[in-house]
Amino acid sequence: MYWTIALIIYVIIAMGMVISLLVNGIKPAKTLAWLLAIFTIPVAGILLYWMIGRNRRKYSWKDIQEDIAINNYLKKIQRNQDSVETLDMDSKGFAKLTRLIEKNNGFKPTKNNDVTILKDGKATFDAIFEALEAADKYIYLLYYIFEEGELADRLIALFKKKVKKGVKVKIIYDGVGSYSLSKKYISKLKSIGVEVYPFLPFKLGRFLASINYRNHRKIIIVDGKVAFTGGINISDKYLKGDLVLGKWHDMHLRLRGASVRELQVVFEIDWFLVSGDNSEFDRELPPLREKVGNQIVQIVYGGPDDYFSPIGQTYFAMINNAKKYIYITNPYIIPGTAILKSLEVAANSGIDVRLLVSANADSVLVNWSVRSYFESFLLAGVKIYLFPEGFLHSKIIVSDDNLVSIGTANMDIRSFEQNYEVNAMVYDSKTALLLKQEFLNEIEHSIPLDYKSFKNRPYIERLKEGFAKIFSPLL
Known part of the structure; x- marks a missing residue:
């Protein structure tokens, strides 16, 4: 019965x-x-x-009041943006791309920015701690992985000093990515006056509904003047490496100028979602006129609550807009049909399409899934290189000597549809040429793949790859 x-x-x-x-x-x-x-x-x-x-666009934990508050705030941001005129972007050939991002996110390209590329952990954390030491109003941090260790100890000592001087410190950490962060450390943060919240922590009532939707963003905002984003988390492995993969290689950005506000808006929306505090939405926003540089930057962010996939569409548009070349560095290239076909079409039409992927992976299943697309790519003329030294974790696209994307998003379904991600689009030849040369230097020390040789790989490898493809939405 x-x-x-x-x-x-x-x-x-x-x-x-x-x-x-x-x-x-x-x-x-x-x-x-x-x-x-x-x-x-x-x-x-x-x-x-x-x-x-489940379709998160239909089953969102955000209620109607939250949506209204966020939309109204974004409209206020749009009214105060110091943006590049559409004519300027037309002349640069980016009008369609910038309009796409603005349609999806509400952010326009901003001028008068200063962009600094930060390679690997030491350069990144040197710049971060320099900026944090100079803070006199507020420090905002949002990280997918926040691990205890030497970096975390340095941060808590700095926060203690800053809070005593009246600096407001807010931290968001992902409930799954930062699962190892101890209650003792969190309590210590709160005891010194830091406001700290987890993003979608483990809760029995919504465990199954939310475990697969993570906040993968990495953002630091200092006084609304300096911001950081990219692939590097708060973890000692970015300085010391780890026993299995060795040294972790990654790229990060330091931003100054009008683009800082866009990143701060992304943080403030997430802060509202985790804390319920929307006081930041009520602040008056003076126009940003100070010129700190001459680079054009546009922030693009996305998550499972978006009807369209802002970052997936941005990657798709970048590939389709490429005239000469598009070079992609990413450890997790597990494309859906649209991205797969756009890369194949670009290569078949004579565009120089190159992929730089880490030879070593932090997940066997992910590694099989990534490699399952190699044969199709190689047949279309896409050039693939395996980076052999340590673990290459960067998420970079550079195209045509004038366009760069750096951020947190991988080229996979999880980043497009399931995770909360953020990227910086930099419309600047100096930055593009720097990263192009960095890419060319890296492939000199990497392993090129050949279609005929790869096609003859053992049958057991093909079987593993086919198996892994089934689970690609989870990876």
Whole structure:
């Protein structure tokens, strides 16, 4: 009898999910795959769908009041932006791209910025601590991974000193990415006056609904004048490496100028979501006229609550807009159909398309999934290089000597649809040429792949790759 009741309940739940898929499903292939999973994998199929298959645009934990408050704040930001005129961007060939980002995020390209490229951990943390030491009003931090160690100890000592001088310090850490952060450390932060909140921490009532949706952003804001973003987390491995992968290589940005406000807005929205405090939304925003540089920057951010995928669409547009070349450095290139086809079309049409991927991976399953696309890429003429030294964690795209994207987003479904991410678009030849040369230097020390040789890889490797593709939405 109990089994009969359980079966009836299971069927009712399954049918409810089927109806939801039919009503809200966007991609037919994806909808069919979930229908098969629900009916062929008892219990596990439903749990997986609940964790990663639901349309977050329909099932958001944000209520209507939150949406209204955020939208009104973004409108106020737009009215106060010191932006580049559309004519200027037309002459540079970026009008469509900048309008796309503005449509998705509300942010226009801003001028008078100073952009500094920071390579690897030492340069990045030297610049970060220099900026933090100079803070006299506020320090905002948002990190996916915040690990205890020497860096964390230096930060807490600095925060203690700054809070005593009246500097406001706010921290957001991801509830999963920073799972190792101890209660003792968090309590110490609070005891010295730091405001700190986790993003979607483990809670029994919403564990399955939220575990797959993480805040992968890395942001620091100092006094509204200096900002940092990129791929580097708060972890000693960026200085010391680790026993398995060795040295971690990554790129970060220091920004000064009008673009700092855009990054600060992203932080303030996330702060509102974790704390419920929207006091920052009510502040008057004076126009930003101070000229600190001559670089044009536009911030693009996205998350699972966006109807369109802002970062996925931006990557797609960058690939399609490339006239001569597009060089991509990323450890997690697990493209969906659109990105896959756009890279193949670009290569087939004569664009110099090159991918620089870490030869070593922090996940075996991810490594198999990344490699599962190599054969198709190589056949289309995409050049692939494996970086052999340590772990290459950078997320960079450089194109045509005038366009750069650096940030937190990988080139995979998770970054496009499931994680909260942020990238900086830099429309500047000096920055592009610097990173182009860095890319060319790196591939000199990397392993080039050949289509014929790769195609003849062992059958067991192909099997592993095919298996890993199934789980790519989770990776």
